[in-house]
Each structure stands twice: as C-alpha cells, then as structure tokens.
Amino acid sequence: MSMESTFTKEIIQDIRDLLESKQEDKLLERIGPIHAADLAMVVNELSIEEAKLLFEFVDAVKASEILVNMDEDDRDELVESFTAHELASYFIENLESDDAADVLGVLSDEKTEEVISHLDDVDHASDIVDLLQYKEGTAGSIMAKELVKVQENWTVSTTVREMRKQAENVENIYTIYVTDENDLLLGRLSLRRLLNTAVKTQISDIYKPGLEVVKTYTDVETVANKMKKYDFVAMPVVDEIGRLVGRITIDDVVDVITEEAEKDYQLASGISQNVDYSDNVWMLTRARLPWLLLGLLGGIFGAQIIGLYEADLRLYPEMAFFIPLIAAMGGNVGVQSSAIIVQGLASESFLSLEIFPKLKKEFMVALVNGLVCSIIILGYNLIFSESMNMSITVSIALLCVILFAGLFGTFIPLVLNKYKIDPALATGPFITTVNDILGLLIYFAIGRMMYA
Amino acid sequence: MSMESTFTKEIIQDIRDLLESKQEDKLLERIGPIHAADLAMVVNELSIEEAKLLFEFVDAVKASEILVNMDEDDRDELVESFTAHELASYFIENLESDDAADVLGVLSDEKTEEVISHLDDVDHASDIVDLLQYKEGTAGSIMAKELVKVQENWTVSTTVREMRKQAENVENIYTIYVTDENDLLLGRLSLRRLLNTAVKTQISDIYKPGLEVVKTYTDVETVANKMKKYDFVAMPVVDEIGRLVGRITIDDVVDVITEEAEKDYQLASGISQNVDYSDNVWMLTRARLPWLLLGLLGGIFGAQIIGLYEADLRLYPEMAFFIPLIAAMGGNVGVQSSAIIVQGLASESFLSLEIFPKLKKEFMVALVNGLVCSIIILGYNLIFSESMNMSITVSIALLCVILFAGLFGTFIPLVLNKYKIDPALATGPFITTVNDILGLLIYFAIGRMMYA
Numbered sequence: 063m064s065m066e067s068t069f070t071k072e073i074i075q076d077i078r079d080l081l082e083s084k085q086e087d088k089l090l091e092r093i094g095p096i097h098a099a100d101l102a103m104v105v106n107e108l109s110i111e112e113a114k115l116l117f118e119f120v121d122a123v124k125a126s127e128i129l130v131n132m133d134e135d136d137r138d139e140l141v142e143s144f145t146a147h148e149l150a151s152y153f154i155e156n157l158e159s160d161d162a163a164d165v166l167g168v169l170s171d172e173k174t175e176e177v178i179s180h181l182d183d184v185d186h187a188s189d190i191v192d193l194l195q196y197k198e199g200t201a202g203s204i205m206a207k208e209l210v211k212v213q214e215n216w217t218v219s220t221t222v223r224e225m226r227k228q229a230e231n232v233e234n235i236y237t238i239y240v241t242d243e244n245d246l247l248l249g250r251l252s253l254r255r256l257l258n259t260a261v262k263t264q265i266s267d268i269y270k271p272g273l274e275v276v277k278t279y280t281d282v283e284t285v286a287n288k289m290k291k292y293d294f295v296a297m298p299v300v301d302e303i304g305r306l307v308g309r310i311t312i313d314d315v316v317d318v319i320t321e322e323a324e325k326d327y328q329l330a331s332g333i334s335q336n337v338d339y340s341d342n343v344w345m346l347t348r349a350r351l352p353w354l355l356l357g358l359l360g361g362i363f364g365a366q367i368i369g370l371y372e373a374d375l376r377l378y379p380e381m382a383f384f385i386p387l388i389a390a391m392g393g394n395v396g397v398q399s400s401a402i403i404v405q406g407l408a409s410e411s412f413l414s415l416e417i418f419p420k421l422k423k424e425f426m427v428a429l430v431n432g433l434v435c436s437i438i439i440l441g442y443n444l445i446f447s448e449s450m451n452m453s454i455t456v457s458i459a460l461l462c463v464i465l466f467a468g469l470f471g472t473f474i475p476l477v478l479n480k481y482k483i484d485p486a487l488a489t490g491p492f493i494t495t496v497n498d499i500l501g502l503l504i505y506f507a508i509g510r511m512m513y514a
Numbered sequence: 515m516s517m518e519s520t521f522t523k524e525i526i527q528d529i530r531d532l533l534e535s536k537q538e539d540k541l542l543e544r545i546g547p548i549h550a551a552d553l554a555m556v557v558n559e560l561s562i563e564e565a566k567l568l569f570e571f572v573d574a575v576k577a578s579e580i581l582v583n584m585d586e587d588d589r590d591e592l593v594e595s596f597t598a599h600e601l602a603s604y605f606i607e608n609l610e611s612d613d614a615a616d617v618l619g620v621l622s623d624e625k626t627e628e629v630i631s632h633l634d635d636v637d638h639a640s641d642i643v644d645l646l647q648y649k650e651g652t653a654g655s656i657m658a659k660e661l662v663k664v665q666e667n668w669t670v671s672t673t674v675r676e677m678r679k680q681a682e683n684v685e686n687i688y689t690i691y692v693t694d695e696n697d698l699l700l701g702r703l704s705l706r707r708l709l710n711t712a713v714k715t716q717i718s719d720i721y722k723p724g725l726e727v728v729k730t731y732t733d734v735e736t737v738a739n740k741m742k743k744y745d746f747v748a749m750p751v752v753d754e755i756g757r758l759v760g761r762i763t764i765d766d767v768v769d770v771i772t773e774e775a776e777k778d779y780q781l782a783s784g785i786s787q788n789v790d791y792s793d794n795v796w797m798l799t800r801a802r803l804p805w806l807l808l809g810l811l812g813g814i815f816g817a818q819i820i821g822l823y824e825a826d827l828r829l830y831p832e833m834a835f836f837i838p839l840i841a842a843m844g845g846n847v848g849v850q851s852s853a854i855i856v857q858g859l860a861s862e863s864f865l866s867l868e869i870f871p872k873l874k875k876e877f878m879v880a881l882v883n884g885l886v887c888s889i890i891i892l893g894y895n896l897i898f899s900e901s902m903n904m905s906i907t908v909s910i911a912l913l914c915v916i917l918f919a920g921l922f923g924t925f926i927p928l929v930l931n932k933y934k935i936d937p938a939l940a941t942g943p944f945i946t947t948v949n950d951i952l953g954l955l956i957y958f959a960i961g962r963m964m965y966a
Contacts, residue, residue: 361839387813
C-alpha cells in the first residue's frame, strides 16, 4: 500500500536511461507510482535537458507538483530555462497562488508579466499578482489566496451551495471563514455545526466570532511561533483594516520552522548561508570561509597577546601547556550560554527580556561549573606538575574565564536582539573567538601576578 | 479581534492576586479572553497550590486545554499532585486519547489504572489504555485514536450519517479513511466528492485507493520527515497487518520537528539534555558540565602534548604564539563539516550514505579554505615575524589541520550513523576537543621538523 519513499542511484539511473531512449510509455509507467515529492528529488539530480524532457512527458498537474517540491536552487535554474508560455501552461495554471508566486519569484519583472499574460483564468492571475507585491519574510509572502469564506447574512443553504463552488479551487478547507459583505473577517463556522443546522438558518446565528489572525506584514517567524503555540493548521491573514486577504497553512509554516532551526544551527556551527551538502564546492566554501577568517583574525590577536609574554614564556615555558585548555573552555562555556539564550529568544519563551536576572542565573551556573572544573584541574596539577605557581594560576584563570565566558555568552545575544540583530549571529565562531582572546588575556595577567 | 498573545509579569501578578483573594468571578473574567496556550505559560509560573486553585475555578474543558499546553516538567509535577479522581474528571475525560496518554505518562502504573477506572466512557478508556502500550518515540506513542473512518460497502447516505456521529469526538477531520469490514485500510474519500455524489452510490465506487501510511512502530522522526516532505496534515497509522489503528496530525509532528532541531542545536552547543532557560540552576549545570569535563580532559591531553615539546619551547617560545590559532581553526572546521553531514542525515536528503564521495568533496572545500587561510597567515608572518621557520611551520600546520579536521568532521558522523548512534553527538565539543588535540600534535611535529 505504501509507495516507495527512499531513493537510490539505481532509480535515477533507470529514469535517465528511459529519458535518453525517449521511451515515454515505459517512463510514465516507471514513475507512475512515485510521489511527486520523491520525483522532485530525482529531478534535482537531472540535467536541465533531461528535466525538460521529463516535464514534456508527464501531465501538467504532476509536473507542477514536482516543480514545487524541488530544491530551490535547482528549481530556479530550471524555471529560468522555460519560455513564459511553457511556464504558464505546464506549471502556473495548476499551482495554488502561493506556490505560483513562489515559483515566479526568481524571474525578472518582465518575464513574470509575460507568464501572467498567458494565464486564461483572470482570478488566478490577479491572485498571483497580488501575492508578488508582499515583501519576502512577511505573512503576505507565504499566504495563499485560495480559501473558503462565507458571508454572515447568507443562509445555510446558500452557504453550502457557495462552498461547493469555492471548494473547487481549495485543496484543503480546514476553516470556513465568515466575513461581512466588505470582506471584514468576523469569525469562523464549524463544519459540524453547518451540517447539523436547519437550511434556512442565517450564518450570523451559528458562527463563532473572534479568531486569532495575523497581518500581511507580520513576519513569518512570528506566524510560525503562533501556529505552533496554538496548534493551528491554518491561520487567516488580514490587511491593515481587518479584511480577509488570504490564509497560511501549516505546511508552509513547517518549512519556515525547519529553515529557521537550520539557520540557527548553521550559524552556531559557523556556516553563514543556507547551504546543504548537495551544493557545490564553491558555495560550500563561500558559506564557511568568512567564519574561518574570523577565527584566523582571533588567532592573530591571540598570537599578539602571547607575544607580549614572550619573556615570561622563556622563563616559565609550562605556562604554554594550558593555553589550549583555557581557550577551549572559554569557547565552550560561551557557546553553551549563548545557545540557551538564542533558543529561548527563538521560541519566544522568555516572560521578560530583562538582562540582569539572566546574568544572575548564568553566574550561578557558571560558578558551579567553574568551581568543579577548577578543582579537578587543581588536583591534576598538584599531582602531576612541579610548579605550585602554575597550578594555582591555571585554576584561578580557569574559574575567571568560565565565569566571564558565561556572562558574555548570555549578554551578547540579548543585546543583539534588543537592537533587532539576529542573536544567533552571536553563537558559534564569534563567541568562541572573542572568548579565546579574552581567556588568554585573563590567563597571562593572572600568571604574571602569580609569578611576580 | 486578535487575542492577547504575549505575556508580561503584570498579567501573572494580576492572576496571582485574584487567586490569593479567591475572587472567582473576577478571575474568570480576566482569563476569559486568554487562549489556553497563553494561560498555560502563566500556570507554568504558578506554585502548585495556586495552579490547583485556578483549575478548580475554570471549567473542565478549559482546564484540560491549559494542562496539555504546559511545559512538560511543570505539568508532570502538577499532575502528580492531583488525586486519580480529580485527574479523570478535570482533565482526562475531556482530552483526546493521545493527549490523555501523554498526560498519564508520568504516573505509576497503579495510579494510571486508578485514573482509568474513574472514566465513564469505556471507549475513551480503552483508547487510552491502547495508546499507553506503545514505546516512546514510535508512531504509536504519538498517534490519536480519534478519526473518521467509513466502510467501502456503505452508501453515501449511510456514510454521512455515520460521519456526523464520529465527528462528535474528532476536533478536525482532515481525512475520511475508507476501510473494509475488518478495519483494513483501503484508501481515502474526498469530502468534495462525497458532497457531490448521489446518496445511493457505494463508497467503493468513489473512494481513492492507496495511501501513504506509517506503522505503529515507525519512529517519530521518520514520520515527521515523511509528513514534511509530502506536506501531509494527517497520516494514518496501521498495525502489522494493515489495520487502521490511529492517525498522527501535523501539530504533533511540528513538536517532534522542533524538539529534534533543538536537540541537534543543543548537542552542537555542548548541552546534553533538553533544557531551556526556565529550568533551574541545577538542571542547567547538569546539562552543561559533562561537555565541559570533556573539554577539560582535552585540555589536559593538550597540556601533555605541549609538555613533550617543553625544551623546544624554551628555545623557540614563539612556537607558543600560534597554539590558540591552530587549535581554534581545527575546531571550527571540524564543527562546520560535521554540521553539514548531521543536517543532511537529519533531513534524509542524502541519495546514498557512501562515505568516500563525501570525503572527496570535503577535501576540496577544506583545501580551498585551507590554502586561503594559510596564505593569509603566511603573509602576516612574513611581515610581522622575524622567524622564517615559524612562518612556514604555522602555514603548513594550518593547512594540514584544516584538511584533517574537515575530513574527520565528515567521517565521524557518517560512521556513528552507520552504527545507529546519533550523529549529532559528533558535533560541538567532541569534534572540537579531538581536533584541538590532533591539531597540536600536527603543529609541533611540523615545528620540530622545520627547526631541526
């Protein structure tokens, strides 16, 4: 009963061979039982020529489903290679307005206009044009215009008739929205209630007023957090004066949540753009090199700090032994504390954004961790090291570094967030690098005091 | 129209005051317009006594909605403080089977049994008992028993009548499942189709056969990836022989996706348990200390490696200057390359799990990054450093360390994954620590060759 859902190179090779030998019937038979989302993964791997041939063979509905499921980079490249007429008839006519706007996003204004001009359905065309206006990252940019809405002054029987019409264009209904005659959103109507009410009843008597909404300009992360928090599968989008203009469904929001989580994870790992393994060497390099250069700069500063203590090192080379320890621990603690703040900010779970109470709490955590680590390393040094001075230096420095790194890692993302800068930037290489440098300063300063 | 959705301390204080003075009417008025998910955030902050008082005042439907939206730790504590009878009548009677099983999960088998014995609705009780059997982390453990199913040999009119009955217990219908008389899942029925078909038609003539399913024992991450990939809002769960036993809805899966992403992020940041800022100092410390101890161990190894070169350091103390740079760069590159692999594994986007091609690709990326960084640091050293030996040592060592760290960071998560160990364990502190140590070994080995 279940269809295939994992892919092997063999399947891609099969499809390639059938494409090359232009065996249309055999190809259709081979891909018939495969879900569009899986076929999209295959098409990602094909050359432009192969992909275009495949799209010629399959019907337009399947073609458009495959297209929207493709990786964005591969899809954009492919979309640009089609003529405006092909785009309109193969894909855009069969896509919901939000997916259509998404696909067209990569094209120039002129070509987009040309594609739109080839659409027969004027309503569909104007829906897409509407959506293209909204700024990326806003609710307007990810909403769809397709939804089921009924008016409060209709009767149940009018409503059922109208709903049948509207449902033609809507893949999943989820919610029946109730508006006044000016499209002002009033509330929602339960399908159960509708089915159980006499046909002459007016909608105004049976709908449930009040509804959680978002504005067209609300940013998508806020939308995602709301839908996640309230367990919504769809959410209405209204304009400045409360008119219903579209709705956002959970599948779009799942993508937002995933991308957001991936982005934070990547930033924490020192990867500055949304790349994945399938991207080419050049893109992967470009996403990683900036953070490495930051680390390089940090290393140069570190070298200069140690350079200041060259004379001390000549006398007490054992001071060098614990440089990696001090640097690593500062980095680790900073990353931990910033990650906890970044995650709290991302899930909007802080009751207040006050900085001081958070520093106080982190101080306690860092103090416990710092004392444990310092005592362990003191024990180690008392047993294995001959220098009492160094033993004490390392332990005191380690405690200071852990305390400092914890506070710094807590403070920076909160401040960035206050100034509307993505706090996730503060995790990973940035915090590690800064804590490396400051850790060395603390270590050598304490060392000089102890040895003086 | 939109309800309040952000909370301030003032609102919590308001509610606390009203609870303390037992002003039931004013309290209900105050919390009336607040969504259960928001109230749950308030209740998280209340003491057990305050929370219990609040649950006495609100009606059972609202109480149960608040309870399921609470933080798990706070909720578990609260649940344990209620008697079996209170749990049954306040909460469990009004919850869908999956939420009920979730809430009861914290209790002992005896108390769970006692709660169940207080339920009047035998079907509901047996649904919950069924769900409690499934192992955590499997589809069975997150599915709900409530769904709408119809039999292929029914007519449209029977179906509509039966659906009305079934819909009483189902919050959102999403999909109408079609089974044979033995509950064997056959396919699904479109609501649109149902509404547009003559009442005497048999379901077997109008349903759509074949449906993507998961088994009760499928793990939740696989379910989440499937639903995300195919944009499903609900997915049927079948037993070993294909009988429909429940369904999983997208809201449950959104939680799985979020938790999974948070877990990977936390592991990459050196936090070993699912904690957030609201957890107490002790829990936060316990989640962070193990990774710090790992870092400490790494630092001790590092100290021993450098100790081997104490004589060299006395002669050439400038060798110490670049210790932090070498260690940091190894760590950074390792974290980057492992993050890309971990993310690819998590999203199941690799076409094959072969290790060698991935090492080849990473070698290219690391080579480019390594050459750029080595040349920059060579330029810096040629200008600012007096020692040609050291300049060359640092650049060669840096290139080697970056190449090695990239390959190691790629290799380890793939190997862990092969042996069914969570590859995310390999990111963050573990990879940083190992690369720190190996980086130092490479650096001093090359240094000794250059100075020899």
